[in-house]
Amino acid sequence: TQLLEQSPQFLSIQEGENLTVYCNSSSVFSSLQWYRQEPGEGPVLLVTVVTGGEVKKLKRLTFQFGDARKDSSLHITAAQPGDTGLYLCAGSGSGNTGKLIFGQGTTLQVKP
Amino acid sequence: NAGVMQNPRHLVRRRGQEARLRCSPVKGHSHVYWYRQLPEEGLKFMVYLQKENIIDESGMPKERFSAEFPKEGPSILRIQQVVRGDSAAYFCASSRGGSGNQPQHFGDGTRLSIL
Numbered sequence: 001t002q003l004l005e006q007s008p009q010f011l012s013i014q015e016g017e018n019l020t021v022y023c024n025s026s027s028v029f030s031s032l033q034w035y036r037q038e039p040g041e042g043p044v045l046l047v048t049v050v051t052g053g054e055v056k057k058l059k060r061l062t063f064q065f066g067d068a069r070k071d072s073s074l075h076i077t078a079a080q081p082g083d084t085g086l087y088l089c090a091g092s093g094s095g096n097t098g099k100l101i102f103g104q105g106t107t108l109q110v111k112p
Numbered sequence: 113n114a115g116v117m118q119n120p121r122h123l124v125r126r127r128g129q130e131a132r133l134r135c136s137p138v139k140g141h142s143h144v145y146w147y148r149q150l151p152e153e154g155l156k157f158m159v160y161l162q163k164e165n166i167i168d169e170s171g172m173p174k175e176r177f178s179a180e181f182p183k184e185g186p187s188i189l190r191i192q193q194v195v196r197g198d199s200a201a202y203f204c205a206s207s208r209g210g211s212g213n214q215p216q217h218f219g220d221g222t223r224l225s226i227l
Contacts, residue, residue, distance in 0.1 A: 037217035
């Protein structure tokens, strides 16, 4: 059974601080996606990483896929209150069928 | 806006009743996925369908739950004889292709409450 462990589960920081969210597994994933979810809404895709060692940047967000494609990280620089939300990592299941295995999520609160 | 549309947004049922959740995918997408989310948790995969076919139902309970994606019309997730433990948010996602690299676009979910 493929599992994704996401840490930390909760994070409360001050505006301007940096943070990193981790997503780890003992399984290899063909790709990994990061989503952000607001209360009462569905997850919104931020990025998909496919190649081991790949790094993608989205403004103040930096996403990295581990060399062995078993782990990923999301780093936010100079966090802002607008970054508050639930961040979810999701890996493509075995067989690359499109079925997504989600981590349990990281709830981020950025205080002004 | 041609995003994934789910309805109803909120559904209240009494124990023993049936719940029907609908999902219209993004126009041009033929792959649909259903996920369930409990409070403060990530999403759990339930079923993956491609027009008229169930591709993977490994996450769906064997009893009371069924899903379909007919040639015409929305995908339906049906829960018969609902119980309190079925209370959750149910999300539908769609993609253009079926590989894991294809981005999945999510609807805003149906929040099911069982009295």
